[in-house]
Amino acid sequence: MIESRKRLGQPTIADVAELAGVSRAIASRALSSEPRPVSADKRERVLQAAQELGYKPNLLARSLTTKTVNLVAVVVNHIHDLSDLDLFDLLISEIQSIGKQVIFVRVGSSERIEEFLRSGIAYHVDAALVFSDFANAATVRKMFRNDSVLMLNGMRDGGAPAIIPDELTGIAEAVSDAARKGVRTATLITGRAASPVEQARIGHYKSEMQRNAISLIAEMRGDYSYQSGRRVAASPEWQKSDAVFCTSDAMAMGVLDVHRSVFPENRPAEFRLYGFDDVTLAEYEAYPISSIGYDKTLYISEILRFLTTPELFQSGGMLVQVPTYFVLRSSS
Amino acid sequence: MIESRKRLGQPTIADVAELAGVSRAIASRALSSEPRPVSADKRERVLQAAQELGYKPNLLARSLTTKTVNLVAVVVNHIHDLSDLDLFDLLISEIQSIGKQVIFVRVGSSERIEEFLRSGIAYHVDAALVFSDFANAATVRKMFRNDSVLMLNGMRDGGAPAIIPDELTGIAEAVSDAARKGVRTATLITGRAASPVEQARIGHYKSEMQRNAISLIAEMRGDYSYQSGRRVAASPEWQKSDAVFCTSDAMAMGVLDVHRSVFPENRPAEFRLYGFDDVTLAEYEAYPISSIGYDKTLYISEILRFLTTPELFQSGGMLVQVPTYFVLRSSS
DNA sequence: CTGTTAGCGCTTTCAA
DNA sequence: TTGAAAGCGCTAACAG
Numbered sequence: 001m002i003e004s005r006k007r008l009g010q011p012t013i014a015d016v017a018e019l020a021g022v023s024r025a026i027a028s029r030a031l032s033s034e035p036r037p038v039s040a041d042k043r044e045r046v047l048q049a050a051q052e053l054g055y056k057p058n059l060l061a062r063s064l065t066t067k068t069v070n071l072v073a074v075v076v077n078h079i080h081d082l083s084d085l086d087l088f089d090l091l092i093s094e095i096q097s098i099g100k101q102v103i104f105v106r107v108g109s110s111e112r113i114e115e116f117l118r119s120g121i122a123y124h125v126d127a128a129l130v131f132s133d134f135a136n137a138a139t140v141r142k143m144f145r146n147d148s149v150l151m152l153n154g155m156r157d158g159g160a161p162a163i164i165p166d167e168l169t170g171i172a173e174a175v176s177d178a179a180r181k182g183v184r185t186a187t188l189i190t191g192r193a194a195s196p197v198e199q200a201r202i203g204h205y206k207s208e209m210q211r212n213a214i215s216l217i218a219e220m221r222g223d224y225s226y227q228s229g230r231r232v233a234a235s236p237e238w239q240k241s242d243a244v245f246c247t248s249d250a251m252a253m254g255v256l257d258v259h260r261s262v263f264p265e266n267r268p269a270e271f272r273l274y275g276f277d278d279v280t281l282a283e284y285e286a287y288p289i290s291s292i293g294y295d296k297t298l299y300i301s302e303i304l305r306f307l308t309t310p311e312l313f314q315s316g317g318m319l320v321q322v323p324t325y326f327v328l329r330s331s332s
Numbered sequence: 333m334i335e336s337r338k339r340l341g342q343p344t345i346a347d348v349a350e351l352a353g354v355s356r357a358i359a360s361r362a363l364s365s366e367p368r369p370v371s372a373d374k375r376e377r378v379l380q381a382a383q384e385l386g387y388k389p390n391l392l393a394r395s396l397t398t399k400t401v402n403l404v405a406v407v408v409n410h411i412h413d414l415s416d417l418d419l420f421d422l423l424i425s426e427i428q429s430i431g432k433q434v435i436f437v438r439v440g441s442s443e444r445i446e447e448f449l450r451s452g453i454a455y456h457v458d459a460a461l462v463f464s465d466f467a468n469a470a471t472v473r474k475m476f477r478n479d480s481v482l483m484l485n486g487m488r489d490g491g492a493p494a495i496i497p498d499e500l501t502g503i504a505e506a507v508s509d510a511a512r513k514g515v516r517t518a519t520l521i522t523g524r525a526a527s528p529v530e531q532a533r534i535g536h537y538k539s540e541m542q543r544n545a546i547s548l549i550a551e552m553r554g555d556y557s558y559q560s561g562r563r564v565a566a567s568p569e570w571q572k573s574d575a576v577f578c579t580s581d582a583m584a585m586g587v588l589d590v591h592r593s594v595f596p597e598n599r600p601a602e603f604r605l606y607g608f609d610d611v612t613l614a615e616y617e618a619y620p621i622s623s624i625g626y627d628k629t630l631y632i633s634e635i636l637r638f639l640t641t642p643e644l645f646q647s648g649g650m651l652v653q654v655p656t657y658f659v660l661r662s663s664s
Numbered sequence: 665c666t667g668t669t670a671g672c673g674c675t676t677t678c679a680a
Numbered sequence: 681t682t683g684a685a686a687g688c689g690c691t692a693a694c695a696g
Contacts, residue, residue, distance in 0.1 A: 010477070012688090012689055012690085013689065013690065013691095014689080014690095022666085022667085023666070023667045023668075024667090024668095024689095024690080024691090025666075025667060025668080025669095025691080025692085026665090026666065026667075028690065028691060028692090029665095029666095029691090032691085037665055037666085038665075038666085039665060039666085042665085042666085056450050056455070056477075057689085057690075058396075058456075058688085058689050058690070059451070059452065059453055059455065059456065059690095060392055060395045060396050060401070060453070060456055060688090060689080060690095061396055061672090061688070061689035061690045061691090062689075062690055062691075063392050063453075063672090063690090064392055064393055064396060064671095064672045064673070064674095064688090064689080064690070064691090065671080065672050065689095065690060065691045065692070066672095066690085066691070066692095067672085069392070069453055070451075070452055070453070071435075071452070071453050078421050078425075079417070079420060079421045079424075085411055085416065085417055088411065089410050089411045089438070092411075092436050092438045093410075093438050093440060096437075096438060096448065099448075099451065099452075100452075101435055101436075101437065101452040101453060101454050102435065102436045103403075103433055103434065103435045103436075104424055104433075104434045104435075104436055105428075105433065106421070106424045106425050106428060108425060116428065116431075118388050119391070119402075119431065120391065120402055120403070120431075120432075120433040121391055121392070121395075121401055121402070121403050121433060121453065122433050123388070123391065124390075124391065124392055145342070226616060253616065253618075256618075257616065257617040257618060260617070260618070284558060284585065284589065285589040285592070286585075286588075286589060286592070286618035286619065287618060344672095344673055344674085345673065345674065345675095346673080346674095354682085354683085355682070355683045355684075356673090356674080356675090356683085356684095357675080357676080357682075357683060357684080357685095358681090358682065358683075360674065360675055360676085361675090361676095361681095361682095364675085369681055369682085370681075370682090371681060371682085374681090374682090389673085389674075390672085390673050390674070391674095392672090392673080392674095393672070393673035393674045393675090393688090394673075394674055394675075395674090395688095396672090396673080396674070396675090396687095396688045396689070396690095397673095397674060397675045397676075397687080397688050398674085398675070398688095399688085
């Protein structure tokens with residue numbers, strides 16, 4: 001006979017075993033989600049006892065031996081984009097549907113991020129999904145006990161697997177849409193130049209413009225935000241061109257609003273406007289911005305594939321590309 | 333001499349103790365963040381050894397004895413509301429700043445939520461912040477091992493502490509703004525009627541209208557979304573009134589867009605329009621919607637107060653109110 | 665199939 | 681102040 005149940009606190013597996021009249025090991029096996037050898041009658045008795053006692057396993061204790069917590073870290077810089085929300089809502093929901101939970105880690109510009117991570121449960125996650133571009137894959141991998149890290153920040157800097165939208169296809173479609181409509185000169189409004197993703201994006205716009213005989217007469221710097229779009233569009237350096245390409249929808253909205261006050265039509269009269277991201281917002285009538293998007297459902301299903309069968313991605317930092325496409329709206 | 337360090341895996345506190353030539357207990361104390369009796373020189377040696385080994389405590393193991401994980405659950409229905417956007421980024425950031433991490437639990441309409449919770453680390457959180465209205469306080473409390481639950485869904489259904497915006501003040505200001513401008517008749521566009529929060533909100537609008545001699549000539553049902561605002565505004569039942577009050581900004585945006593196509597001015601010409609939530613978006617030129625908001629920073633600081641000193645809230649389900657205020661924009 | 669025995673890594677009595 | 685030892689609750693290895 002094992003010790004009698006201590007009255008305080010939740011029942012443990014020892015209590016269940018005692019009530020069922022079996023050893024703790026048997027109780028553990030009977031309660032396991034994996035198939036484990038237990039005779040039918042004992043399993044029945046254990047389940048019955050667990051039920052009776054209202055037994056709930058302590059996952060912290062279990063994790064200690066199994067080395068797995070069914071926890072996924074989502075590492076972000078910040079979430080202030082609407083497109084972020086659409087994405088994260090679905091992502092969380094999908095991750096939960098495979099029985100894992102999501103811990104959000106917002107790294108902002110913090111320098112102490114590594115220390116912060118180490119001192120929290122997030123350090124023990126089974127996998128990390130990195131949307132933030134604060135560090136490269138190698139660094140990020142060192143930040144988690146587990147080296148199962150998926151880069152989703154557009155970077156592809158080495159050993160870690162990554163899923164990135166193939167931006168070239170969408171950009172090519174957008175630029176050729178402009179060319180087809182007679183656009184000969186264009187302005188490019190960019191975001192944070194430091195980002196390698198932005199560098200590549202800019203490169204694609206330039207090469208596609210060249211291919212389509214569109215000359216880039218001005219390149220202006222924003223920071224992806226609505227306000228920066230307004231600022232750029234209202235600045236004295238602003239010059240007329242046939243088309244304005246922005247590397248974010250928010251900047252395009254800013255540009256649109258500045259020019260809307262001059263041209264009361266719901267779109268700029270003097271140029272064709274293109275955004276990037278295809279945020280939900282563009283569905284709103286006031287911002288009918290032609291944009292470049294990708295299939296979020298597909299993107300997320302690839303992420304889930306990584307979480308459920310990481311082996312598939314481990315072959316030398318596999319890269320999965322998700323196609324982008326052009327979405328035509330009245331701004332262009 | 334304790335067993336020599338096993339080569340595999342991370343160094344444990346035993347390794348540190350061994351290297352420092354002290355017992356595990358001493359190492360534990362020296363490394364503790366709490367003040368614990370350790371002689372100065374041993375503490376020094378332990379810290380030195382930990383440093384040398386690159387020792388990182390295993391928080392899962394620690395939690396097993398301390399019963400605390402520095403983890404906060406944020407329970408939501410979904411996160412794609414415009415108003416969510418403004419809140420969650422700041423909330424996560426603030427929670428992290430006090431050394432806790434955030435686990436997001438999206439309950440959607442799932443029935444198996446309790447089971448899901450029990451089988452995850454989230455069950456062991458130190459506190460739960462409930463934005464979702466899927467259940468009452470008592471039920472929610474049973475879903476976490478810890479009963480430190482803060483209701484943020486506007487409900488105030490019992491023992492649990494809650495922080496809710498005091499909507500009456502803002503609504504009173506909005507309605508009186510309308511009255512002052514000569515509004516005599518009004519339409520009210522509402523969201524999900526099932527929600528008790530919405531019920532209260534509607535009640536406030538009605539009583540304030542009465543007080544201000546504004547007659548409510550139509551009450552129409554939306555679902556808080558932009559699309560539902562459009563649908564309502566375009567429906568055959570729509571009738572003219574001096575003012576339109578919506579219980580969400582998104583619906584007001586929908587209403588505005590439907591009427592914008594008739595009146596190209598940036599605001600409806602035939603009535604004054606009022607929203608609710610004061611989403612960031614309303615700062616954009618295309619949607620200059622007068623709205624009702626509250627100080628998110630204040631709201632979040634109250635939440636943080638709960639997390640750091642829950643005792644303050646435990647006196648019989650304390651209710652903290654955060655004042656709302658009216659924000660005047662050109663739509664009214 | 666079953667039970668015993670060791671742990672997982674850490675903290676905390678409890679004597680010394 | 682210190683260290684031995686006893687757990688926290690669970691799972692896994694190993695005999696039977």
